[in-house]
Amino acid sequence: xxxxxxxxxxxxxxxxxxxxxxxxxxxxxxxxxxxxxxxxxxxxxxxxxxxxxxxxxxxxxxxxxxxxxxxxxxxxxxxxxxxxxxxxxxxxxxxxxxxxxxxxxxxxxxxxxxxxxxxxxxxxxxxxxxxxxxxxxxxxxxxxxxxxxxxxxxxxxxxxxxxxxxxxxxxxxxxxxxxxxxxxxxxxxxxxxxxxxxxxxxxxxxxxxxxxxxxxxxxxxxxxxxxxxxxxxxxxxxxxxxxxxxxxxxxxxxxxxxxxxxxxxxxxxxxxxxxxxxxxxxxxxxxxxxxxxxxxxxxxxxxxxxxxxxxxxxxxxxxxxxxxxxxxxxxxxxxxxxxxxxxxxxxxxxxxxxxxxxxxxxxxxxxxxxxxxxxxxxxxxxxxxxxxxxxxxxxxxxxxxxxxxxxxxxxxxxxxxxxxxxxxxxxxxxxxxxx
Amino acid sequence: xxxxxxxxxxxxxxxxxxxxxxxxxxxxxxxxxxxxxxxxxxxxxxxxxxxxxxxxxxxxxxxxxxxxxxxxxxxxxxxxxxxxxxxxxxxxxxxxxxxxxxxxxxxxxxxxxxxxxxxxxxxxxxxxxxxxxxxxxxxxxxxxxxxxxxxxxxxxxxxxxxxxxxxxxxxxxxxxxxxxxxxxxxxxxxxxxxxxxxxxxxxxxxxxxxxxxxxxxxxxxxxxxxxxxxxxxxxxxxxxxxxxxxxxxxxxxxxxxxxxxxxxxxxxxxxxxxxxxxxxxxxxxxxxxxxxxxxxxxxxxxxxxxxxxxxxxxxxxxxxxxxxxxx
Numbered sequence: 024x025x026x027x028x029x030x031x032x033x034x035x036x037x038x039x040x041x042x043x044x045x046x047x048x049x050x051x052x053x054x055x056x057x058x059x060x061x062x063x064x065x066x067x068x069x070x071x072x073x074x075x076x077x078x079x080x081x082x083x084x085x086x087x088x089x090x091x092x093x094x095x096x097x098x099x100x101x102x103x104x105x106x107x108x109x110x111x112x113x114x115x116x117x118x119x120x121x122x123x124x125x126x127x128x129x130x131x132x133x134x135x136x137x138x139x140x141x142x143x144x145x146x147x148x149x150x151x152x153x154x155x156x157x158x159x160x161x162x163x164x165x166x167x168x169x170x171x172x173x174x175x176x177x178x179x180x181x182x183x184x185x186x187x188x189x190x191x192x193x194x195x196x197x198x199x200x201x202x203x204x205x206x207x208x209x210x211x212x213x214x215x216x217x218x219x220x221x222x223x224x225x226x227x228x229x230x231x232x233x234x235x236x237x238x239x240x241x242x243x244x245x246x247x248x249x250x251x252x253x254x255x256x257x258x259x260x261x262x263x264x265x266x267x268x269x270x271x272x273x274x275x276x277x278x279x280x281x282x283x284x285x286x287x288x289x290x291x292x293x294x295x296x297x298x299x300x301x302x303x304x305x306x307x308x309x310x311x312x313x314x315x316x317x318x319x320x321x322x323x324x325x326x327x328x329x330x331x332x333x334x335x336x337x338x339x340x341x342x343x344x345x346x347x348x349x350x351x352x353x354x355x356x357x358x359x360x361x362x363x364x365x366x367x368x369x370x371x372x373x374x375x376x377x378x379x380x381x382x383x384x385x386x387x388x389x390x391x392x393x394x395x396x397x398x399x400x401x402x403x404x405x406x407x408x409x410x411x412x413x414x415x416x417x418x419x420x421x422x423x424x425x426x427x428x429x430x431x432x433x434x435x436x437x438x439x440x441x442x443x444x445x446x447x448x449x450x451x452x453x454x455x456x457x458x
Numbered sequence: 459x460x461x462x463x464x465x466x467x468x469x470x471x472x473x474x475x476x477x478x479x480x481x482x483x484x485x486x487x488x489x490x491x492x493x494x495x496x497x498x499x500x501x502x503x504x505x506x507x508x509x510x511x512x513x514x515x516x517x518x519x520x521x522x523x524x525x526x527x528x529x530x531x532x533x534x535x536x537x538x539x540x541x542x543x544x545x546x547x548x549x550x551x552x553x554x555x556x557x558x559x560x561x562x563x564x565x566x567x568x569x570x571x572x573x574x575x576x577x578x579x580x581x582x583x584x585x586x587x588x589x590x591x592x593x594x595x596x597x598x599x600x601x602x603x604x605x606x607x608x609x610x611x612x613x614x615x616x617x618x619x620x621x622x623x624x625x626x627x628x629x630x631x632x633x634x635x636x637x638x639x640x641x642x643x644x645x646x647x648x649x650x651x652x653x654x655x656x657x658x659x660x661x662x663x664x665x666x667x668x669x670x671x672x673x674x675x676x677x678x679x680x681x682x683x684x685x686x687x688x689x690x691x692x693x694x695x696x697x698x699x700x701x702x703x704x705x706x707x708x709x710x711x712x713x714x715x716x717x718x719x720x721x722x723x724x725x726x727x728x729x730x731x732x733x734x735x736x737x738x739x740x741x742x743x744x745x746x747x748x749x750x751x752x753x754x755x756x757x758x759x760x761x762x763x764x765x766x767x768x769x770x771x772x773x774x775x776x777x778x779x780x781x782x783x784x785x
Contacts (some may be wrong), residue, residue: 219673
């Protein structure tokens with residue numbers, strides 16, 4: 024079956040396209056992209072004015088919690104949240120129970136993803152067995168089973184030696200090592216950004232240097248090994264400085280930032296809800312200078328990717344004392360509205376740059392399909408409604424968990440539709456679109 | 459500065475109650491509310507000097523003292539205050555609560571709440587525990603110390619003690635010396651003293667000075683002589699033994715050498731300096747015995763005043779004179 028998306032603004036930075044184009048979808052593939060394509064028997068879908076057709080967005084940092092923590096999220100609910108948030112693919116972190124450190128766990132996740140039939144799922148394998156930092160996981164087998172990268176996320180790789188070995192070994196397969204950058208001794212039992220607000224509230228601090236030290240370690244080892252080192256959920260301005268130096272030196276170092284780290288600051292610890300556990304995440308919300316640095320990095324290209332670090336937790340787990348609550352918030356269903364509102368409508372970046380951050384670069388870093396609307400490529404498409412008023416309602420989210428600090432926010436810009444492999448898996452009821 | 463106010467509890471001044479449900483910290487209080495509590499405590503202190511130390515102000519009210527951390531001074535002080543106001547009191551200590559069975563703080567609170575107490579006095583090791591309870595409970599929550607955050611009644615009794623001696627807070631130089639990083643007493647005192655116009659200096663090793671101190675409205679130094687110079691009040695904070703393990707300083711002996719409050723150091727302060735300590739004291743660590751027991755020490759006055767200040771807080775949160783008029 025063929026469908027022709029007709030008359031929409033198409034933003035495809037991989038091909039330098041930003042203008043009105045038609046897209047012909049044939050089955051699960053993009054058959055043609057061009058101006059005024061003939062219908063030629065295809066069902067014609069008129070793209071209303073104001074909507075923007077983009078290559079499918081890829082969230083390269085998501086916790087789907089399955090296997091083992093299905094009360095927080097499952098592959099099915101997480102991928103439902105993904106398509107509702109405009110993501111055609113997600114990369115899921117290995118800190119499940121059991122840890123995704125062997126091929127059968129990877130296969131289990133992929134089977135669940137196939138069963139759900141929603142967003143594509145790219146498992147990320149563990150660097151070390153059990154993510155315990157002692158022995159390398161079976162990385163080749165993980166790759167064969169479908170893993171696209173390795174990480175011990177949730178924690179940094181335990182030792183510099185093991186990180187070096189991981190970079191060397193994964194380099195053999197051209198897999199990136201994704202690192203949760205943090206010096207454990209500096210983190211201690213910290214729960215919030217070390218600064219004025221944490222000090223006033225009596226919360227133990229996590230300094231920016233704690234993260235930057237982990238970034239510096241990885242950059243040095245990337246230089247030594249020549250392998251690809253990717254900085255997960257970067258938050259501190261000192262980390263960005265290290266990443267910029269690495270890029271200037273031509274090293275294979277990339278980085279991502281989350282919507283909450285480019286939107287919020289540590290002021291949110293104190294108000295509007297003091298000690299709200301939905302502003303507790305690791306790395307923590309930083310001070311304004313760090314948040315502003317992240318915005319600069321997004322604008323000037325030194326940050327490659329927007330990723331959510333979608334970290335679902337059950338209400339009961341978050342409804343405890345701040346220092347006892349788990350780190351993390353959900354992000355899949357708020358990332359696109361926050362990005363449009365805070366980055367595009369604020370005038371910081373333009374749409375093609377946003378598409379690089381959400382589609383082109385994650386595809387390139389993970390070496391997965393997508394990131395462009397090429398003829399013959401998979402038909403993974405995100406259609407944006409940049410002017411749509413979006414009211415965030417946590418209770419209506421598809422994710423099994425509702426732990427978000429953005430509940431009740433009104434944002435400008437949303438998702439109109441999400442198409443994965445030619446199948447329309449989400450259409451926003453607030454948009455008149457029959458795709 | 460005005461003369462000490464001698465409000466009596468049967469007077470009807472313009473503001474007679476704290477128009478708030480909880481006392482979570484000094485941070486939320488206005489200078490007027492702080493003054494109201496301190497003025498009311500003057501009247502409450504008088505009750506404690508009577509042969510029959512009991513008034514019916516909280517008759518029929520139930521107050522739960524919920525203590526998740528060991529405390530002698532604060533818990534007994536609250537309990538005496540509650541009894542002097544004729545409240546029905548219930549003490550729950552962590553060892554006897556169902557927390558050991560894995561119950562969450564929220565569930566503990568809801569279960570207590572089901573028994574309809576009017577007030578819960580909470581001491582907890584986690585900063586913000588009182589805020590959590592306040593969002594869950596209809597009862598008034600009184601913070602008796604939450605983690606490293608605040609200990610508002612301690613700061614109020616400290617201010618009461620200072621005002622009793624100096625007749626004012628504004629313009630006084632108050633030096634607070636010790637473990638600034640981990641101290642809830644420090645945070646409450648900084649809020650209170652800066653709101654009331656005191657010149658607050660804080661002093662400790664750089665390892666124990668919190669980040670962002672520059673925005674606290676105080677002067678921070680690690681030079682103890684500078685902090686103490688011309689001080690009207692010197693307040694020492696407890697140094698805990700386990701801080702050595704965190705490598706905050708090498709040894710208690712060395713701490714005393716650099717920061718310990720001795721008579722020699724005190725000579726730089728004003729001749730009528732007051733020495734304060736929230737307790738429990740480590741003699742020979744943050745304070746020399748001759749200072750703790752010396753003529754400038756008001757440490758036991760602080761304990762005595764704690765009862766009056768806590769009576770004032772309980773009374774005012776219960777509605778003060780307005781409540782009594784309605785009863």
